[in-house]
Amino acid sequence: MTAIRTVSTTPFADQKPGTSGLRKKVSVFQQPHYLENFVQALFDTLGSCRGQTLVLGGDGRYYNDIAAQTILKLAAAAGYSRVLVGLNGLLSTPAASAVIRKYSASGGIILSASHNPGGVNGDFGIKYNISNGGPAPEKVTDAVYERSKSIDHYRILEGDDVALERLGEIRLGAMVVEVVDPVQDYADLMGTLFDFDRIRELLTSNRFTMRFDAMHAITGPYAHAILEDELGAAAGSVMNGQPLPDFGGGHPDPNLAHAEELVALLSRGDGPQFGAAADGDGDRNMILGRGVFVSPSDSLAMLTANADLVPGYRAGLTGVARSMPTSQAVDRVAAKLGISCYETPTGWKFFGNLLDADMATLCGEESFGTGSNHIREKDGLWAVLFWLNVLAARGQSVAEIVHQHWAEFGRNYYSRHDYEALDIDAANGIIEHLRAQMQMLPGQSFGGRQVSLADDFAYTDPVDHSVSQHQGIRIGFSDSARIIFRLSGTGTEGATLRIYLEAYESNQTKLNLDTQDVLADLIAIAKQLTDIEQRTGRKSPTVIT
Numbered sequence: 001m002t003a004i005r006t007v008s009t010t011p012f013a014d015q016k017p018g019t020s021g022l023r024k025k026v027s028v029f030q031q032p033h034y035l036e037n038f039v040q041a042l043f044d045t046l047g048s049c050r051g052q053t054l055v056l057g058g059d060g061r062y063y064n065d066i067a068a069q070t071i072l073k074l075a076a077a078a079g080y081s082r083v084l085v086g087l088n089g090l091l092s093t094p095a096a097s098a099v100i101r102k103y104s105a106s107g108g109i110i111l112s113a114s115h116n117p118g119g120v121n122g123d124f125g126i127k128y129n130i131s132n133g134g135p136a137p138e139k140v141t142d143a144v145y146e147r148s149k150s151i152d153h154y155r156i157l158e159g160d161d162v163a164l165e166r167l168g169e170i171r172l173g174a175m176v177v178e179v180v181d182p183v184q185d186y187a188d189l190m191g192t193l194f195d196f197d198r199i200r201e202l203l204t205s206n207r208f209t210m211r212f213d214a215m216h217a218i219t220g221p222y223a224h225a226i227l228e229d230e231l232g233a234a235a236g237s238v239m240n241g242q243p244l245p246d247f248g249g250g251h252p253d254p255n256l257a258h259a260e261e262l263v264a265l266l267s268r269g270d271g272p273q274f275g276a277a278a279d280g281d282g283d284r285n286m287i288l289g290r291g292v293f294v295s296p297s298d299s300l301a302m303l304t305a306n307a308d309l310v311p312g313y314r315a316g317l318t319g320v321a322r323s324m325p326t327s328q329a330v331d332r333v334a335a336k337l338g339i340s341c342y343e344t345p346t347g348w349k350f351f352g353n354l355l356d357a358d359m360a361t362l363c364g365e366e367s368f369g370t371g372s373n374h375i376r377e378k379d380g381l382w383a384v385l386f387w388l389n390v391l392a393a394r395g396q397s398v399a400e401i402v403h404q405h406w407a408e409f410g411r412n413y414y415s416r417h418d419y420e421a422l423d424i425d426a427a428n429g430i431i432e433h434l435r436a437q438m439q440m441l442p443g444q445s446f447g448g449r450q451v452s453l454a455d456d457f458a459y460t461d462p463v464d465h466s467v468s469q470h471q472g473i474r475i476g477f478s479d480s481a482r483i484i485f486r487l488s489g490t491g492t493e494g495a496t497l498r499i500y501l502e503a504y505e506s507n508q509t510k511l512n513l514d515t516q517d518v519l520a521d522l523i524a525i526a527k528q529l530t531d532i533e534q535r536t537g538r539k540s541p542t543v544i545t
């Protein structure tokens with residue numbers, strides 16, 4: 001039975017994709033027609049899907065399986081000729097990007113709410129990636145939103161669910177569903193970039209131990225296959241490696257607050273030499289050495305400085321890019337290498353054009369995201385393998401590499417303070433209040449620091465010249481310290497205000513201070529400028545990273 005049914009529907013007003021796709025509570029997606037409307041709005045926006053190939057997979061969170069079946073039936077009705085779907089409907093975000101590129105698919109749908117908690121009361125999400133393997137640009141997501149506001153029907157194939165538990169091809173109406181190994185293509189790609197022999201030597205030496213925390217999310221199977229099976233890391237090097245629909249009740253965000261067990265292990269004097277974690281859909285990473293945390297901004301700078309040790313990047317980097325709130329540590333490395341450094345708005349989609357045009361090779365965000373031109377998403381395990389390659393090539397510890405880097409380039413002390421679940425009006429009020437002060441700030445002094453720049457960051461893409469306005473309030477000081485304020489575009493509860501703080505230090509005697517102490521003056525300035533306590537009743541941030 002493979003009839004195509006046309007179902008009438010009415011629009012939902014809240015289907016505007018954010019920084020990374022449409023992200024809502026599971027209960028929102030469970031409303032009748034909600035998912036169907038959005039996917040049909042996407043297909044309508046893309047134009048004719050007839051004869052094309054789509055990639056489909058997700059991070060395995062609650063509702064992944066149900067949504068995958070619905071999307072397959074909508075895709076069949078839309079005329080796709082083939083859908084490549086990961087075994088059991090699973091694909092990490094970086095693997096989906098790799099598969100789209102390898103098989104020249106017209107695009108892909110990724111089911112994920114990234115690092116947000118999962119489970120029946122958690123979050124779900126859906127995002128569309130275009131044929132370069134990267135997140136759809138704003139012009140596409142805006143058009144999908146417009147379409148979602150007027151949609152009155154969708155088309156769906158009637159039929160049984162497709163068995164996604166076995167590799168191979170299955171017919172769904174006129175469409176072929178090909179169930180693919182979610183790990184193999186990705187693992188092969190990693191093997192072309194890194195010196196696997198050298199990493200294997202390190203991981204099998206009895207002087208080196210490591211832990212990779214998959215946080216009960218999608219990277220478990222990838223890490224088992226690559227780190228343990230292929231590269232010989234001892235069994236048990238991968239922790240929390242079994243993906244669970246609710247991530248074991250945890251918050252699959254690889255940072256100091258949420259990867260507690262790993263952080264505790266690495267802070268022990270006899271702990272492993274290297275620790276890392278990845279998020280729900282595998283695109284974020286956290287890097288730790290024994291007794292040392294590598295901030296994501298520093299990690300980008302250090303990977304850039306050491307790229308010549310890695311086979312895939314030995315030929316040189318064309319340039320680097322970082323999101324605007326990411327620290328300026330990488331700028332200093334780029335200057336030394338004599339390559340361009342681009343400052344883009346928050347969100348990986350802004351790196352796509354730079355990578356496609358070969359203007360940047362490595363990219364990164366302060367939010368635990370690093371990646372390169374090998375795909376068009378950030379990539380958690382890639383960052384882990386890059387660090388392992390550097391450790392193996394230099395024969396030094398993470399701490400030694402970090403301290404030598406700071407000694408050479410100076411240190412950008414950096415922290416992000418998040419105020420979550422704020423009243424939306426109060427949060428918007430803070431941004432308005434900052435905008436109102438902006439013009440008066442340049443030239444003013446705060447505790448010995450003079451404001452040299454205050455603006456509402458706007459970005460003109462150097463490739464397609466599209467302009468993105470209102471990407472965060474930026475306050476720069478003459479000593480290159482910065483405070484940045486922006487509202488999150490991925491939250492699902494109220495508003496989240498993010499305050500990014502950065503201070504540069506090159507004095508060799510001041511490179512090992514406590515980050516929050518160093519940033520205390522800037523934190524006080526941020527509180528003063530936002531009037532946050534008065535406006536929200538909050539005395540301190542919800543999360544500090």
Ligand code: G1P
Pocket residue numbers: 019020114323346347348365366367369487488489490491498
């Ligand atoms: C957050 C991060 C951003 C990242 C995005 C998707 O977005 O800040 O860097 O690209 O998640 O992982 P935000 O909630 O700040 O809009």
Ligand code: ZN
Pocket residue numbers: 093113114115279280281282283284
């Ligand atoms: Zn993610």
